[in-house]
Amino acid sequence: MSAPRTVPVTGWGRTAPTAARLIRPRSYEEAVAAVRQCGVRGGIARGLGRAYGDAAQNAGGAVLDMTGLDRIHAIDADDGTVLCDAGVSLHRLTEVLLPLGWFVPVAPGTRQVTVGGAVGADIHGRNHRVSGSFSRHVLSFELLTADGGIHNVTRGTPLFDATCGGMGLTGVILTVTLRLQPVQTSLMSVDTERAGDLDDLMARLTATDHRYRYSVAWIDLLARGAALGRAVLTRGDHATLDALPEGTHTRRHPLALRVSRLPAPPPVLPEGLLTRRTVGWFNELWYRKAPRARTGELQRISAFFHPLDRVPHWNRVYGRGGLVPYQFVVGEGREDTLRRIVGRIAQRRCPSFPAVLKRFGEGDPGWLSFPVPGWTLALDVPAGLPGLGRFLDELDEEVATAGGRVYLARDSRLRPDLLAAMYPRLDEFRQLRAQLDPRGVFVSDLARRLAL
Amino acid sequence: MKDAFGLPQSLLVLGGTSRIALATARRLVARRTRTVWLAGRPSPALDRAAGELRALGADVRTVDFDALDADSHETALGKVFAEGDIDMVLLAFGVLGDQAHDEREPSAAVRVAQTNYTGAVAAGLVSAQALQAQGHGSLVVLSSVAGERARRGDFIYGSSKAGLDAFAQGLGDALHGTGVHVTVVRPGPVRAGTAAGGRRTPWECTPEEVAAAIELGLRRRAETVWVPGALRVVMSVLRHVPRGMFRRLPLLL
Numbered sequence: 001m002s003a004p005r006t007v008p009v010t011g012w013g014r015t016a017p018t019a020a021r022l023i024r025p026r027s028y029e030e031a032v033a034a035v036r037q038c039g040v041r042g043g044i045a046r047g048l049g050r051a052y053g054d055a056a057q058n059a060g061g062a063v064l065d066m067t068g069l070d071r072i073h074a075i076d077a078d079d080g081t082v083l084c085d086a087g088v089s090l091h092r093l094t095e096v097l098l099p100l101g102w103f104v105p106v107a108p109g110t111r112q113v114t115v116g117g118a119v120g121a122d123i124h125g126r127n128h129r130v131s132g133s134f135s136r137h138v139l140s141f142e143l144l145t146a147d148g149g150i151h152n153v154t155r156g157t158p159l160f161d162a163t164c165g166g167m168g169l170t171g172v173i174l175t176v177t178l179r180l181q182p183v184q185t186s187l188m189s190v191d192t193e194r195a196g197d198l199d200d201l202m203a204r205l206t207a208t209d210h211r212y213r214y215s216v217a218w219i220d221l222l223a224r225g226a227a228l229g230r231a232v233l234t235r236g237d238h239a240t241l242d243a244l245p246e247g248t249h250t251r252r253h254p255l256a257l258r259v260s261r262l263p264a265p266p267p268v269l270p271e272g273l274l275t276r277r278t279v280g281w282f283n284e285l286w287y288r289k290a291p292r293a294r295t296g297e298l299q300r301i302s303a304f305f306h307p308l309d310r311v312p313h314w315n316r317v318y319g320r321g322g323l324v325p326y327q328f329v330v331g332e333g334r335e336d337t338l339r340r341i342v343g344r345i346a347q348r349r350c351p352s353f354p355a356v357l358k359r360f361g362e363g364d365p366g367w368l369s370f371p372v373p374g375w376t377l378a379l380d381v382p383a384g385l386p387g388l389g390r391f392l393d394e395l396d397e398e399v400a401t402a403g404g405r406v407y408l409a410r411d412s413r414l415r416p417d418l419l420a421a422m423y424p425r426l427d428e429f430r431q432l433r434a435q436l437d438p439r440g441v442f443v444s445d446l447a448r449r450l451a452l
Numbered sequence: 453m454k455d456a457f458g459l460p461q462s463l464l465v466l467g468g469t470s471r472i473a474l475a476t477a478r479r480l481v482a483r484r485t486r487t488v489w490l491a492g493r494p495s496p497a498l499d500r501a502a503g504e505l506r507a508l509g510a511d512v513r514t515v516d517f518d519a520l521d522a523d524s525h526e527t528a529l530g531k532v533f534a535e536g537d538i539d540m541v542l543l544a545f546g547v548l549g550d551q552a553h554d555e556r557e558p559s560a561a562v563r564v565a566q567t568n569y570t571g572a573v574a575a576g577l578v579s580a581q582a583l584q585a586q587g588h589g590s591l592v593v594l595s596s597v598a599g600e601r602a603r604r605g606d607f608i609y610g611s612s613k614a615g616l617d618a619f620a621q622g623l624g625d626a627l628h629g630t631g632v633h634v635t636v637v638r639p640g641p642v643r644a645g646t647a648a649g650g651r652r653t654p655w656e657c658t659p660e661e662v663a664a665a666i667e668l669g670l671r672r673r674a675e676t677v678w679v680p681g682a683l684r685v686v687m688s689v690l691r692h693v694p695r696g697m698f699r700r701l702p703l704l705l
Contacts, residue, residue, distance in 0.1 A: 006587075006630070007629070008629055008630075008631055013456060015456035015457075015458075016453075016454050016455065016456055016458065016588075017631060018587050018588035018631040019584075019587040019588065019629070019630050019631030019632075020587055020631075041586070041587065053456065054453070058587075059453070059537075059586055059587035059588035059631055060585060060586040060587025060588065060631070061587065321671075321672065322456070324456045324457075383456055383457065383671070384671070384672070388457070389455075389457045389459065389483065389671075390483075412455060412456035413455040413456045413457060415484070416461075445453050445588070448453040448537065449453035449454075449455060449461070
């Protein structure tokens with residue numbers, strides 16, 4: 001185990017840094033020792049730090065960097081299951097599994113998350129309507145709990161449901177057994193279309209979404225007036241082998257993972273690069289560049305699912321002040337709330353790059369799992385925008401009134417008293433934690449801020 | 453725990469009757485602050501201040517604290533930190549003194565220096581240590597523009613603030629990377645009372661303006677906050693004015 005260093009830690013949004021002892025266990029025994037010795041201010045597991053807020057920070061305590069435990073133990077290539085350490089990234093998993101004809105069952109917007117983090121935040125992807133969130137494909141996991149014991153946790157148990165979406169507060173996930181998605185190729189067959197305004201967009205999504213496994217809409221939140229809520233829809237499914245043109249390199253190597261990478265932005269960029277004007281230009285260009293309608297385009301998996309992974313450290317463009325993400329979901333039938341919020345954001349002129357609108361299907365059993373059937377909108381805003389805190393508080397009120405909720409993995413500023421209304425099973429979660437971890441060994445800044 | 457905008461949930465005010473501190477507390481209670489500790493000498497004014505913040509919905513407690521009794525700081529503040537994390541410490545105590553009187557009576561001048569400087573050094577170090585142990589927190593130190601360059605009219609007060617300012621800057625550097633952030637606030641002359649009427653000088657500010665600047669400074673994780681912001685430029689010019697000319701400048705600040 002590397003000697004612990006006290007370092008400032010932030011989430012991907014680079015706001016609210018706090019200092020913690022960073023410990024990187026290289027074996028399960030070291031992880032057990034780290035948990036046993038984490039001291040009065042407790043510890044929390046951290047993966048690749050892609051949670052935007054303070055979920056994987058622990059001021060004055062220990063942060064367990066789990067990326068040192070990154071072995072893939074067993075792959076059942078016939079059945080499509082994999083047993084791997086929690087510190088394995090989805091990137092690594094994709095690299096290994098794709099050539100065998102398998103893909104991760106839920107792909108979020110980046111491959112740079114660990115399997116443990118994916119369970120802890122119960123992440124979702126563009127296929128939520130069809131496939132649910134990540135935990136739906138988890139068969140079991142091994143959990144290191146506060147007493148230093150390692151438990152094999154299977155589906156349908158309270159500990160399983162508390163841990164999926166539990167933000168790492170029930171313990172440290174060590175290994176995960178995951179069911180996979182079969183694919184014939186590493187390409188996606190993608191239909192792209194433009195929607196001129198929000199009503200048009202919602203109509204298209206409602207009418208034809210059932211034809212696609214994956215569906216996402218990118219909304220230009222800076223467009224106003226008649227163009228309010230204009231968007232580009234990209235929807236598709238894994239391309240079959242027949243869809244690849246004969247005699248090409250791609251056809252001969254249909255399962256190769258192809259990624260491309262642009263240079264990272266410099267580490268220090270001035271604040272205020274992202275203004276209404278610059279982001280507005282970008283959004284305008286991006287919208288006009290998108291085809292009005294195009295079907296059956298072959299795209300790489302990386303280009304379809306993870307466009308931002310092409311730019312490492314893209315969060316740097318937000319400058320030293322960092323970014324504040326906001327993602328909420330409102331239920332089916334609450335389209336009026338969605339419309340109102342989109343209208344308010346547009347009126348407020350938040351310099352937001354195209355925001356992501358998706359539809360969720362059936363909710364998942366995780367007690368603090370985010371998805372509920374309905375509409376979810378995700379956007380990133382520079383933290384320095386004047387009055388942003390109050391504005392987002394107002395949006396919270398709307399969301400809570402409509403019975404919706406905000407996503408904890410993308411939260412860095414929610415008012416604590418709204419949490420119980422948004423997550424009705426919060427009390428059960430607190431009780432289970434009090435029972436399982438009476439000394440409060442597992443704690444994060446998020447848990448402190450929201451009294452989870 | 454502070455949020456993405458640096459807004460604290462718990463606040464400890466050293467100098468619980470300071471007008472700037474109370475304006476700041478009111479502002480922060482309106483946002484995320486739920487717990488406020490007011491540290492000061494027991495007085496009706498302190499109780500009034502506590503009552504006022506309680507009416508705004510905060511959980512307010514007072515704690516006996518005497519800036520001049522540096523040895524007691526560790527016990528007094530230790531009690532507060534033992535109750536839970538403090539996200540922000542506002543070091544707001546200080547006395548203006550009476551320059552003419554203090555020049556004639558050195559012991560009174562020493563008291564100004566002891567309150568504003570040595571008292572603040574003790575309280576600042578005690579707070580810094582506690583904040584460092586919890587791995588996060590903001591220490592906001594109320595300095596003054598008077599500490600930027602000594603002036604005939606208020607150099608006793610000014611020199612004590614100059615010492616405090618330098619101390620706070622150094623403390624900020626010492627704490628860099630520990631999760632604790634030190635912000636030095638340099639307000640211009642703060643308007644006395646709440647009476648209406650024009651500003652005497654363009655640099656005069658109200659406690660509310662200082663509070664607003666502090667909230668902004670928290671969000672930006674600023675190391676120095678000037679109130680009003682233009683003072684930064686004005687003072688960097690004044691700092692380079694030759695002594696002979698500076699002496700003859702009217703006391704605008």
